[in-house]
Amino acid sequence: MTEQRLIIEMGMGNDLHGMDYTKAAKRAIEDAFRHSSLPIFGVLDLPHDVMRVQVTVAVQDPDAIDLEALRATLPRGKADVRAVHGGLNVPANGETIVVAQASVEAFLPVQSDWVLKD
Template identity: 40%
Template structure:
């Protein structure tokens, strides 16, 4: 058996006024996942909860993301979250607040026999 990447989904999320990295990250992952209906597990005859999802979040301050809240977005399978420096922060004119943009990549892996199914 070998882990094979089956899907790569990309999303973007924002916190318009609060600069909350976790809120933007959760929205980015939802954006990536909620525009798709993955049927690959059904096509391969494997349980949907056997998916292993690697989530990468890009935000200006990666250490401020609550990874547990991001993982809670996953509807199936198990996952990991890695936060890296990225995204975008646009400060208001006074420099006292602004908008935070997060990007998410969700890689879906399945443990399949060598040579495919």
Template identity: 45%
Template sequence: MTMKRAILEMGMGNDLHGEDYTKAAERAIKDALHHSSLSFIRTLNIDKNRLFVNVTIGVQKPENVKTKELEKLLPVGVVSINVIKGGLDVPDHKNNDHAVIASAAIEVMLDV
């Protein structure tokens, strides 16, 4: 059998004032999830535990993302989260602050 990607969904999330990279990543994942439906699971009578869910998060400070918290957001399958440098930090120099913007790509893979 071979792993095949069944769906790819993208999302964007931000934390405007808290500089919380995990919160921005969480919002990016939720944004992606709200754009998709895995109705084929029921239609094809596929066990949801057979799915592999690969999540890639892009933020400027990957080391500041708590991946264990993010895993709880994914409702099906075997979850893998990879955090890479990406996204944006938008500075507000006058207020000594910055907005954190995260991007997320969620791939659902199936062994067929």
């Protein structure tokens, strides 16, 4: 099925003490969510389950990410989450600060006859 991307949001999160890549990635996803709203569902009377959500998180150790835990944080749509190499590990006073980046993209099937509700 052909899709069209509705939104792309970026976020950044970190874990200051504990070097927890999943925690930093969750915070990056939450940061991206805080920058977006999708009123189109109410305006077009579309159910949220028709949306596909693609999340990409970037950290220095992608294998350390719990992808299922991240998927569970996504409130709507059919989620696909992947981890890639990126982000930063910042040494600070004997600890490592983990910085994660996230991209959250929302896709809908092509709507050829969109009609706004009154």
